[in-house]
Amino acid sequence: MIRIPYVRIRRPHRLAAEASAVLIALVVAFPLYWMVLSAFKPAGEVQSLHPKPWTLHPSLDSFRRVFWQEDFGRYFLNSLLVAGAVVVLSALAAFLAATAVTRFRFRFRTTVLIMFLVAQMVPVEALTIPLFFLMRDLGDAVPGVGLNTLGSLILVHLAFSLPFAVWMLRGFVRAVPESLEEAAMIDGASRARFLWQVLFPLVLPGLAATSIFSFISTWNDFLFAKSFIISATENSTLPMALLVFFKPDQNDWGGIMAGSTVMTLPVLVFFVLVQRRLVSGLAGAVKG
Amino acid sequence: MARDLDVRSDVSSLPRPVPRPRKPVKGNRTGAGRWTPWLYLAPALILLGGLLVYPIYQLGLISFLRYTQAQVSGGQPTAFVGLDNYDALFKDPQFWQVLLTTLLFAGACVVCTLAVGSALAVLLTKVRALPRLLLMFAALGAWATPAVTGSTVWVFLFDSDYGPVDKTLVWLGLTGFQDYSWTYGRYSAFALVLMEIVWCSFPFVMVTLYAGIRAIPAEVLEAAALDGASAWRTWRSVMAPMLRPILLVVTIQSVIWDFKVFGQIYVMTSGGGIAGQNLVLNVYAYQKAFASSEYGLGSAIGVVMLLILLTVTLGYLRLLRRQGEEL
Numbered sequence: 001m002i003r004i005p006y007v008r009i010r011r012p013h014r015l016a017a018e019a020s021a022v023l024i025a026l027v028v029a030f031p032l033y034w035m036v037l038s039a040f041k042p043a044g045e046v047q048s049l050h051p052k053p054w055t056l057h058p059s060l061d062s063f064r065r066v067f068w069q070e071d072f073g074r075y076f077l078n079s080l081l082v083a084g085a086v087v088v089l090s091a092l093a094a095f096l097a098a099t100a101v102t103r104f105r106f107r108f109r110t111t112v113l114i115m116f117l118v119a120q121m122v123p124v125e126a127l128t129i130p131l132f133f134l135m136r137d138l139g140d141a142v143p144g145v146g147l148n149t150l151g152s153l154i155l156v157h158l159a160f161s162l163p164f165a166v167w168m169l170r171g172f173v174r175a176v177p178e179s180l181e182e183a184a185m186i187d188g189a190s191r192a193r194f195l196w197q198v199l200f201p202l203v204l205p206g207l208a209a210t211s212i213f214s215f216i217s218t219w220n221d222f223l224f225a226k227s228f229i230i231s232a233t234e235n236s237t238l239p240m241a242l243l244v245f246f247k248p249d250q251n252d253w254g255g256i257m258a259g260s261t262v263m264t265l266p267v268l269v270f271f272v273l274v275q276r277r278l279v280s281g282l283a284g285a286v287k288g
Numbered sequence: 289m290a291r292d293l294d295v296r297s298d299v300s301s302l303p304r305p306v307p308r309p310r311k312p313v314k315g316n317r318t319g320a321g322r323w324t325p326w327l328y329l330a331p332a333l334i335l336l337g338g339l340l341v342y343p344i345y346q347l348g349l350i351s352f353l354r355y356t357q358a359q360v361s362g363g364q365p366t367a368f369v370g371l372d373n374y375d376a377l378f379k380d381p382q383f384w385q386v387l388l389t390t391l392l393f394a395g396a397c398v399v400c401t402l403a404v405g406s407a408l409a410v411l412l413t414k415v416r417a418l419p420r421l422l423l424m425f426a427a428l429g430a431w432a433t434p435a436v437t438g439s440t441v442w443v444f445l446f447d448s449d450y451g452p453v454d455k456t457l458v459w460l461g462l463t464g465f466q467d468y469s470w471t472y473g474r475y476s477a478f479a480l481v482l483m484e485i486v487w488c489s490f491p492f493v494m495v496t497l498y499a500g501i502r503a504i505p506a507e508v509l510e511a512a513a514l515d516g517a518s519a520w521r522t523w524r525s526v527m528a529p530m531l532r533p534i535l536l537v538v539t540i541q542s543v544i545w546d547f548k549v550f551g552q553i554y555v556m557t558s559g560g561g562i563a564g565q566n567l568v569l570n571v572y573a574y575q576k577a578f579a580s581s582e583y584g585l586g587s588a589i590g591v592v593m594l595l596i597l598l599t600v601t602l603g604y605l606r607l608l609r610r611q612g613e614e615l
Contacts, residue, residue: 014414021411021419028426028487032433034452035441051452093331100328112329114605119340121601123548125570126590129577130346131339159339162332191324220434222551223570227578239436243555253444260437271432 035264038257039063046254062258072259074234075241080266082150082237083218086157087211093158094165094210095173095203099195101166102173103181120163124156128227131156135228148232156224161214168213172206173199208274219267238263344594351587360583373588382564383572383589390547390569393478397546400486402539405493410523412498424495431491435551442484443556446470471557474565481552481566489545493538500534501527533611540604544597550574569593 038046040058045051066072101113132147135156139146145155176199184194222239229235242263245255351373358364377383408427412420430438446453448469457465470480504527512522528535550570557566560575567575569589577586 014416017411017414018416018419021415021423024408024411025419025422025426028423028430031438031441031445031487032429034445035437038444047450049449051450051455053452093335096328097332100325104325104328106322106325109325112333115336117605118601119336121544121597121604122340122344123544123570123593123597124340125548125550126573126593127340127343127347128574129350129583129587129590130343133350134339134343134346155335156339159335162335166332216432216434220436220551222436222554223574227574239434239551242436242440246558253447253450256440257444260440264433264437267432267434268429271428275428 032264035257035260038253039261041254043254046257062254063262065252065255066258066262070241070244070255070259072238072241072262075236075238076262078150078235079219079237079263082153082157083215085154086161086218087215089154090158090161090165090214091207091211094162094169095200095207097162097166098169098173098203099199102170103178116163116166120167124160125223128223131224132227147228148230148235150235152228153218153221153224153237156228157214157218157221161217164213165210168210169203169206172203176202212270212274215270216267219263347587347590347594350584351591353584355582355584355587357581360581369584373584377585377588377592382567386564386567386569386572387592389567393482393568394543394546394549397482397485397489397549398539398542400482401489401493401542401546402535404486405490405538406497406523406535408490408494409497409501410519410527412494413501414519427491427494430487431495433488435488436555438484438488439552439555442480442487443471446480472562474561477557477561477566481549481556484552484556485546485549489542493542496534496538497531500531504530536604536607540600543600547597547600548593 034053037053037055039062040060041055041062042057042059043061045055045057046062097116101109101116135145135147135152139149139152145151180198180202181194184198189198220239221237225237225240229237229240238259242256242259245252245259352368352370353359354367354369354372359366408423412423415423433441445451448454448467454465454468457468468476470476508526508530509522512526517525548570549568553560553566553568553571554574560567560571564572564575570593573586573589573593576582576589
């Protein structure tokens with residue numbers, strides 16, 4: 001008796017909620033739709049005073065221009081190389097550090113943890129100037145990591161993504177039961193063996209969630225790519241290459257949108273691949 | 289995906305973390321074990337020491353030096369000038385204006401992001417799987433979009449000649465938007481950047497809060513509904529208090545992200561807007577250091593930024609501690 005009016009009142013509410021959810025989804029997705037659409041529009045339709053939300057003549061002209069004239073493929077590989085190296089190296093270093101702070105009790109453990117938390121909050125952008133000089137000096141001593149090299153970008157992003165990765169992985173490492181470690185020890189496994197053959201595979205899903213943050217922050221980086229890669233344009237990454245299409249009063253919007261599409265796609269794919277881990281990872285990090 | 293995003297079990301202890309029992313002392317089982325944790329920590333600590341701690345020290349040091357193009361090229365020796373850089377900075381009316389602008393702009397971004405993110409998180413709990421899936425995917429797309437490409441797309445959407453937004457507004461009868469340039473005026477340019485920032489940062493808030501709301505026991509929300517509480521009232525009196533720890537985290541993260549925004553302003557307003565009208569602290573420091581070669585001055589701005597965010601972080605840590613969070 002109580003339920004019937006309840007449902008009757010609720011239904012229009014829910015329909016209104018669902019209608020607005022769909023509408024908002026469309027609005028949120030529209031910029032991405034417009035980006036891809038404009039990338040495939042022929043030149044005349046992109047720079048048209050009467051833009052249409054569809055195209056009847058999709059063309060690859062903009063992509064051809066981007067890849068052949070501006071050597072976007074090279075910048076794409078550069079970006080991929082930097083982000084890939086950062087993901088792998090930071091995952092390894094963060095895994096070891098997270099294991100240390102969750103599975104051991106030692107002096108200064110809390111201090112180290114708080115240090116990671118504070119480090120995560122450091123506005124690394126404020127460090128552009130000292131890092132610029134550090135890379136300049138480092139480049140004289142160690143080839144491959146100085147200014148104008150991809151190594152310099154790998155190195156700084158490795159450091160930037162570590163604190164958050166450690167903080168997030170903590171939850172995943174802690175979730176592996178202690179008894180497993182004891183069982184491995186009883187079976188005579190060495191600590192290294194337990195670490196890489198038991199713990200590492202179990203924490204791998206967590207590493208996937210963590211890696212998306214390292215990947216995105218590195219892939220998206222604009223400030224450091226702009227400050228460090230000064231003269232060696234062959235070592236530019238995508239964000240810098242994209243800005244080449246911005247010309248005073250004569251922006252090549254087709255090219256910009258094609259380049260933007262190329263740059264956004266890998267992140268989207270990566271996101272879809274790890275999205276199921278993402279939320280639980282976030283929740284784990286929030287839970288602390 | 290709806291199932292994938294179900295994290296009920298993961299966050300069930302969220303509102304009040306239960307202190308977990310102390311683990312047995314480990315690492316002392318064998319003599320060599322004492323150093324094992326430090327061995328594991330070594331790669332991370334070395335990297336952070338070299339690329340985070342040392343640069344912070346350097347930043348402070350450079351801010352006390354006269355450091356311009358002449359010193360970089362070795363033409364002149366670096367000279368210790370004490371607080372001269374800070375003195376010049378604090379006497380510069382533009383610095384105070386940029387600082388104020390940054391605070392207001394970041395504040396507006398945080399408020400809008402949190403409002404949109406939490407409203408949509410609540411909305412997600414009220415709809416069936418399909419609309420929820422659609423909104424989730426759209427939000428993930430916005431979230432994944434790099435700052436630079438997001439900026440280029442939004443500038444194009446609002447372009448005065450070829451953008452669809454102005455045309456639509458005119459079509460709706462708002463003829464004032466005929467060939468309206470959003471990046472020309474100071475406030476319209478900031479509004480444009482704000483919209484882009486909210487667009488790409490609300491998904492983090494929405495997804496995290498949605499996970500948190502799912503973790504609230506259903507009986508609590510049912511009781512609120514039976515008592516006839518409105519959506520707003522349920523949020524204010526039931527959800528928000530229970531989600532406090534999560535709300536705190538997303539707020540602090542948003543404050544930190546929005547305070548140091550660089551890419552969006554740099555790309556959308558071409559490096560800080562006409563005559564620097566859209567400068568924020570981070571872009572200002574970059575322009576001072578790398579465009580004007582005033583590295584000492586730029587470092588002083590960096591120090592100011594660092595101190596402001598450090599204050600925020602310390603406040604956050606204190607709050608965490610007060611909530612009895614175990615590290």
